[in-house]
Amino acid sequence: MLIRLNVLEAIRSGDVTLAFRRWRRPTVKAGGMLRTAVGVLAVVSVEPVALRRITAKDARQAGYRTLSELTAFLAGREGDVYRVELRFVGEDPRVSLRESVPDVAEFGEIRDRLRRMDERSRRGPWTLTVLRLIAENPGVRAPALAARLGLETRPFKADVRKLKDLGLTESLEVGYRLSARGRAVVG
Structure with a gap:
């Protein structure tokens, strides 16, 4: 809505x-x-x-x-x-989450969640690919980012929302960027 x-x-x-x-x-x-x-x-x-x-x-x-x-x-x-x-x-609890840098235990939990998301995906591993794409292209519109991965916009946005729920990305007026938490995970 x-x-x-x-x-x-x-x-x-x-x-x-x-x-x-x-x-x-x-x-x-x-x-x-x-x-x-x-x-x-x-x-x-x-x-x-x-x-x-x-x-x-x-x-x-x-x-x-x-x-x-x-x-x-x-x-x-x-x-x-x-x-x-x-x-x-x-x-929104994701706001404080995305501003917090994970400690060693949290970092392991995040990596495990990303691994499970990749394993459940029909198209194979995608989480780190999407995070790196956003890191390299902050503020770029979702359709352009999706096209770079050969995806339709709707499934790409759904993937980004999953990463946002983990506090790893944040939406901008146009496009996305990695949060402090996301930058720590991508390294």
């Missing part, structure tokens, strides 16, 4: 508590968590709603000035309208 940065900041402050989306089927579930640029959000509820039942108050709670502004956002999109209640729950 994509959310604009200004809306994320308003969710963090508690000024925004709702989002409305048109989906063929929801991309988030009640009880789920979203890691975002401002921290972790809880998905409190996800409910289909008739467009005519959305109020001006709902629109303001979703960060829109008026109901017509919200309905204009939803117009022209396909799918059913869903009302999503969101709540900020805290900082």
